[in-house]
Amino acid sequence: xxxxxxxxxxxxxxxxxxxxxxxxxxxxxxxxxxxxxxxxxxxxxxxxxxxxxxxxxxxxxxxxxxxxxxxxxxxxxxxxxxxxxxxxxxxxxxxxxxxxxxxxxxxxxxxxxxxxxxxxxxxxxxxxxxxxxxxxxxxxxxxxxxxxxxxxxxxxxxxxxxxxxxxxxxxxxxxxxxxxxxxxxxxxxxxxxxxxxxxxxxxxxxxxxxxxxxxxxxxxxxxxxxxxxxxxxxxxxxxxxxxxxxxxxxxxxxxxxxxxxxxxxxxxxxxxxxxxxxxxxxxxxxxxxxxxxxxxxxxxxxxxxxxxxxxx
Amino acid sequence: xxxxxxxxxxxxxxxxxxxxxxxxxxxxxxxxxxxxxxxxxxxxxxxxxxxxxxxxxxxxxxxxxxxxxxxxxxxxxxxxxxxxxxxxxxxxxxxxxxxxxxxxxxxxxxxxxxxxxxxxxxxxxxxxxxxxxxxxxxxxxxxxxxxxxxxxxxxxxxxxxxxxxxxxxxxxxxxxxxxxxxxxxxxxxxxxxxxxxxxxxxxxxxxxxxxxxxxxxxxxxxxxxxxxxxxxxxxxxxxxxxxxxxxxxxxxxxxxxxxxxxxxxxxxxxxxxxxxxxxxxxxxxxxxxxxxxxxxxxxxxxxxxxxxxxxx
Amino acid sequence: xxxxxxxxxxxxxxxxxxxxxxxxxxxxxxxxxxxxxxxxxxxxxxxxxxxxxxxxxxxxxxxxxxxxxxxxxxxxxxxxxxxxxxxxxxxxxxxxxxxxxxxxxxxxxxxxxxxxxxxxxxxxxxxxxxxxxxxxxxxxxxxxxxxxxxxxxxxxxxxxxxxxxxxxxxxxxxxxxxxxxxxxxxxxxxxxxxxxxxxxxxxxxxxxxxxxxxxxxxxxxxxxxxxxxxxxxxxxxxxxxxxxxxxxxxxxxxxxxxxxxxxxxxxxxxxxxxxxxxxxxxxxxxxxxxxxxxxxxxxxxxxxxxxxxxxx
Numbered sequence: 030x031x032x033x034x035x036x037x038x039x040x041x042x043x044x045x046x047x048x049x050x051x052x053x054x055x056x057x058x059x060x061x062x063x064x065x066x067x068x069x070x071x072x073x074x075x076x077x078x079x080x081x082x083x084x085x086x087x088x089x090x091x092x093x094x095x096x097x098x099x100x101x102x103x104x105x106x107x108x109x110x111x112x113x114x115x116x117x118x119x120x121x122x123x124x125x126x127x128x129x130x131x132x133x134x135x136x137x138x139x140x141x142x143x144x145x146x147x148x149x150x151x152x153x154x155x156x157x158x159x160x161x162x163x164x165x166x167x168x169x170x171x172x173x174x175x176x177x178x179x180x181x182x183x184x185x186x187x188x189x190x191x192x193x194x195x196x197x198x199x200x201x202x203x204x205x206x207x208x209x210x211x212x213x214x215x216x217x218x219x220x221x222x223x224x225x226x227x228x229x230x231x232x233x234x235x236x237x238x239x240x241x242x243x244x245x246x247x248x249x250x251x252x253x254x255x256x257x258x259x260x261x262x263x264x265x266x267x268x269x270x271x272x273x274x275x276x277x278x279x280x281x282x283x284x285x286x287x288x289x290x291x292x293x294x295x296x297x298x299x300x301x302x303x304x305x306x307x308x309x310x311x312x313x314x315x316x317x318x319x320x321x322x323x324x325x326x327x328x329x330x331x332x333x334x335x336x337x338x339x340x341x
Numbered sequence: 342x343x344x345x346x347x348x349x350x351x352x353x354x355x356x357x358x359x360x361x362x363x364x365x366x367x368x369x370x371x372x373x374x375x376x377x378x379x380x381x382x383x384x385x386x387x388x389x390x391x392x393x394x395x396x397x398x399x400x401x402x403x404x405x406x407x408x409x410x411x412x413x414x415x416x417x418x419x420x421x422x423x424x425x426x427x428x429x430x431x432x433x434x435x436x437x438x439x440x441x442x443x444x445x446x447x448x449x450x451x452x453x454x455x456x457x458x459x460x461x462x463x464x465x466x467x468x469x470x471x472x473x474x475x476x477x478x479x480x481x482x483x484x485x486x487x488x489x490x491x492x493x494x495x496x497x498x499x500x501x502x503x504x505x506x507x508x509x510x511x512x513x514x515x516x517x518x519x520x521x522x523x524x525x526x527x528x529x530x531x532x533x534x535x536x537x538x539x540x541x542x543x544x545x546x547x548x549x550x551x552x553x554x555x556x557x558x559x560x561x562x563x564x565x566x567x568x569x570x571x572x573x574x575x576x577x578x579x580x581x582x583x584x585x586x587x588x589x590x591x592x593x594x595x596x597x598x599x600x601x602x603x604x605x606x607x608x609x610x611x612x613x614x615x616x617x618x619x620x621x622x623x624x625x626x627x628x629x630x631x632x633x634x635x636x637x638x639x640x641x642x643x644x645x646x647x648x649x650x651x652x653x
Numbered sequence: 654x655x656x657x658x659x660x661x662x663x664x665x666x667x668x669x670x671x672x673x674x675x676x677x678x679x680x681x682x683x684x685x686x687x688x689x690x691x692x693x694x695x696x697x698x699x700x701x702x703x704x705x706x707x708x709x710x711x712x713x714x715x716x717x718x719x720x721x722x723x724x725x726x727x728x729x730x731x732x733x734x735x736x737x738x739x740x741x742x743x744x745x746x747x748x749x750x751x752x753x754x755x756x757x758x759x760x761x762x763x764x765x766x767x768x769x770x771x772x773x774x775x776x777x778x779x780x781x782x783x784x785x786x787x788x789x790x791x792x793x794x795x796x797x798x799x800x801x802x803x804x805x806x807x808x809x810x811x812x813x814x815x816x817x818x819x820x821x822x823x824x825x826x827x828x829x830x831x832x833x834x835x836x837x838x839x840x841x842x843x844x845x846x847x848x849x850x851x852x853x854x855x856x857x858x859x860x861x862x863x864x865x866x867x868x869x870x871x872x873x874x875x876x877x878x879x880x881x882x883x884x885x886x887x888x889x890x891x892x893x894x895x896x897x898x899x900x901x902x903x904x905x906x907x908x909x910x911x912x913x914x915x916x917x918x919x920x921x922x923x924x925x926x927x928x929x930x931x932x933x934x935x936x937x938x939x940x941x942x943x944x945x946x947x948x949x950x951x952x953x954x955x956x957x958x959x960x961x962x963x964x965x
Contacts, residue, residue: 076477077513151915152906157935160903164872164954165700167936189906189913201701204944248476271945273585273897273918275608279472282464282501286598286910289501291463294585294608296899296918298942311469312479318610320516321583330476388789389825560788585897587920591784594776594813598910601813603775606897606920623781624791630922632828633895642788 052220053128058121059097060133060148062198062211064141065117067091069239075247075326087246089237091209092139092146094120101136118244119232119267120196120213127191127219131184137174144202145173151298152194152215153184162199173200190217193265193302195232210236210244212269214300225263225304226337229254231276231329233268233295233317239326240272240317246326248314253330259337260307266293267300275318278331281305292318307333364532365440370433371409371417372445372460374510374523376453377429379403381551387559387638399558401549403521404451404458406432413448430556431544431579432508432525439503439531443496449486456514457485463610464506464527465496474511485512502529505577505614507544522548522556524581526612537575537616538649541566543588543641545580545607545629551638552584552629558638560626565642571649572619578605579612587630590643593617604630619645676844677752682745683721683729684757684772686822686835688765689741691715693863699871699950711870713861715833716763716770718744725760742868743856743891744820744837751815751843755808761798768826769797775922776818776839777808786823797824814841817889817926819856834860834868836893838924849887849928850961853878855900855953857892857919857941863950864896864941870950872938877954883961884931890917891924899942902955905929916942931957 070087074080096105096115105115115121125131131153137146148171149161159182163172171180194215198206206212214230229252232243239246256262266276273296282291283303293301310333317327382399386392408417408427417433420426427433437443443465449458460483461473471494475484483492506527510518518524526542541564544555551558568574578588585608594603595615605613622645629639694711698704720729720739729739739745749755755777761770772795773785783806787796795804818839822830830836838854853876856867863870880886890900897920906915907927917925934957941951 077475079477149903151901152913154906154933155904156933157904157937160935160937162903162938163701164936164938165703192912204948207944269942269944271943273608273899273943275585275610277463277610279461279474280467280469282466288504288613289464290611292608292610292612294606294611294918296897296916296942297944298899298901298916299914299918300916301912309466309468311472312476313469313472314474314476318581318608319583319585320519320581320609324516389787391789585920587897587922589922591773591786592779592781594778600816600925601776602923604920604922604924606918606923621778621780623784624788625781625784626786626788630893630920631895631897632831632893632921636828 055130055132056125057099058123058131058133059099059101060094060121061097061101061136061138062092062146063095063138065091065093067093067117067210067244069236069241069244069246070250072249076249086237089209090141092141092206093117093210094213096121118210119230122213122230123196123215125186125215125217127186127188127217129186131186133182133184134179135174135182136179137176139176143176144205145175145200146198146202146206146211147172147174147200148182148196149199150182150184150194150196150215151300152190152192152217154187154190155182155184159183163201186217191219192217193267193300195267195269195298195300197269207234207269208236214265214267216265223261226260227254227256227262229262229264231264231266231315233274233327234270235272240322242327242329248328248330251329253332255332255334256307257335257337258307258310258333261304262307263302263304265300265302266295268295269297271297272322274322274327277318278315279313280309280311281313310334367442367444368437369411370435370443370445371411371413372406372433373409373413373448373450374404374458375407375450377403377405379405379429379522379556381548381553381556381558382562384561388561398549401521402453404453404518405429405522406525408433430522431542434525434542435508435527437498437527437529439498439500439529441498443498445494445496446491447486447494448491449488451488455488456517457487457512458510458514458518458523459484459486459512460494460508461511462494462496462506462508462527463612464504464529465502466499467494467496471495475513498529503531504529505579505612507579507581507610507612509581519546519581520548526577526579528577535573538572539566539568539574541574541576543576543578543627545586545639546582547584552634554639554641560640560642563641565644567644567646568619569647569649570619570622570645573616574619575614575616577612577614578607580607581609583609584634586634586639589630590627591625592621592623593625622646679754679756680749681723682747682755682757683723683725684718684745685721685725685760685762686716686770687719687762689715689717691717691741691834691868693860693865693868693870694874696873700873710861713833714765716765716830717741717834718837720745742834743854746837746854747820747839749810749839749841751810751812751841753810755810757806757808758803759798759806760803761800763800767800768829769799769824770822770826770830770835771796771798771824772806772820773823774806774808774818774820774839775924776816776841777814778811779806779808783807787825810841815843816841817891817924819891819893819922819924821893831858831893832860838889838891840889847885850884851878851880851886853886853888855888855890855939857898857951858894859896864946866951866953872952872954875953877956879956879958880931881959881961882931882934882957885928886931887926887928889924889926890919892919893921895921896946898946898951901942902939903937904933904935905937934958
């Protein structure tokens, strides 16, 4: 009996060692830059102060990244209750595991301004043609994809790619594009990490004078992620723009640089992730703790109710 | 003889293991929000440039946290030579050890503006009613304590609470309150850490256009902590407001994230602490290294003279 | 035979242990503050957007640190293809190893404004007279070196000095001086670290409304460091001024605080270094990722071509 158990353990161990290589995948994403009407405040209201805003103030015509099915056959469905889905700002969440190759097929469908666009990815490894950053006379077609044209970026998720990362336009239109929301995020797990029960993307930026989370301002406009006691909840926190922020989640703490924290500075293009095992019910603020940013909309709620059926 | 020594060692070890639990305490703090006349520059003068300021520029009527004895019987004494005492800005230093329960009895005595106030604590663990953050229709009485009313926040110092942490008003008056100085700090040691010989609280914020440390601007207005060679000196560095800072202490270095540093970025609601074993005499600047902040008052002196009688 | 090998190993080990002390040096640097005509954009052109600037906008009369041979006999040569050389902004790169004593002989040759100047060094250890920070009535002659006068700063590179560090004027003229470029950097290796094949100094600051790297704005004005596949390339990143930045290097990642990053926040007087083993050809952007800073010039190129003859 003991021999059998030992043999099983050895086999399981061997499989675990081999599995990573065996499972490495090529993952295809079909993403286009498309025109969109974007409302920074669908409710038109800050629920904390009661202040209201008009659609003149909150709605913009812009260009965002959207995910499509293979060969851009059709628009990938939105999941409005999830964060980092396919709603527009941020663009589609690109997921992979260390060891994977990611091929991002990009098409520029900017019929709003007819400007060139590109994609530049943080965290992953690639050859120079997939850098996506415009340098006149030096960079290739991937740095300046003209309206109606396509380009495929080839990205390797090496060990150093583990984490949450931003991607964004880095063409000559980079600044206009970032103001308009042409950015998104990636989430790359190691080969052996468990998928979290919940994965929340919090992308700090600013649009039309509002300080935004995922392109929206003030709670109930910004995402309201949910969880149950016992859930493993992963937070991916990212930023782009011209401002430094401090991410704060009420009632929870996590490790950073050998210390426990519940606030962490994040500047443009920085990103970090952390996991909590949920242990306390409540309607918890998550927000940027820079006062002026908070007052300009950079706040949301995180709702924890009930107990997960199968807690770890 | 050897047996005896061994037995003693074992007993000592057992006691050490048991002691943490045995010593865990409930610590009570009685803190009120009270009106105060606060002078940002008691000396009226920047000793570096010789520039002077009038009381019109430096004195404000405001509301601060003050510590009281049990049941608010009387005002807790000030120790004007200490940092983070009961002077007003920052509010009283709340001290505890991991394992402790902290009960903060808060009373709103704001007779200046008659506004609601609250306390929101970083670092510690608590149930939702002790969060202290105002959400209309959701949060309870602890998030909006009306003038004349009281509320008791119940906080657990778990292992993740070790460190220095800010607390502050998070009621609907949060922004007005922070501008006025309604914030303070906590210092939580592990169960076995030695108390430092000196503990210096450096709280960065801004008031009336001055960039302040503990509510004051320019050296000899900001605190002038003292130490002797051989002292263990702990620095608790905190920030609130809308600005990112870089804390710098002249002539000394400490560890952060596996590297030695003598400057560290700190944004609103972030905090960190470090210890030095004092080894060099001098009148050392400590300041924010953001030039514009330094020029607006965010500087102080730290005086090291003589040798501690019993150095570690 | 085995005995011989063992003996050799033991001797090698003993030598390694003793060597650090044996090799510790006193390193002398002769540095003066001298007038200079500094052009923030020698090409007058941003190669990304094609925008041009006039010399009225980009040239300033200022005071910089320059290195001299012993006793200021003659101006130390410039190496215009190297970063952190003796070009002016930043000042000369001071190099040492842990255990060394560094004597910086400073002379104030400011004939432009005839102002006092000083040098204040981060990272290293020193007695109070070598602090270089002006406190009226307290600090000594090293904090306020008058035009025509000299002062020698005595600095110890203790274990905590390992890294890249800024130095700068901390006299009463500090703010004017920093605006004008009176700052430089140090690079201190441990006793056993290998010299990198390439060492790139990236010093973020701002001058005349431009956001600068090493005193220059926009690629081909800022340094264009070069490397080959297989090279060990060290990046020293530093900042001074009133702004927080986020350093980003395209196509490469490094470790920070237990995570892989390709962007890192750096505030005034902060500094960090990292090494990469070069593995990918390209013309890679390095830049501050704060959008407004990037648009104001804080960008450069890093060129990787070919293979090192003798890769590690």
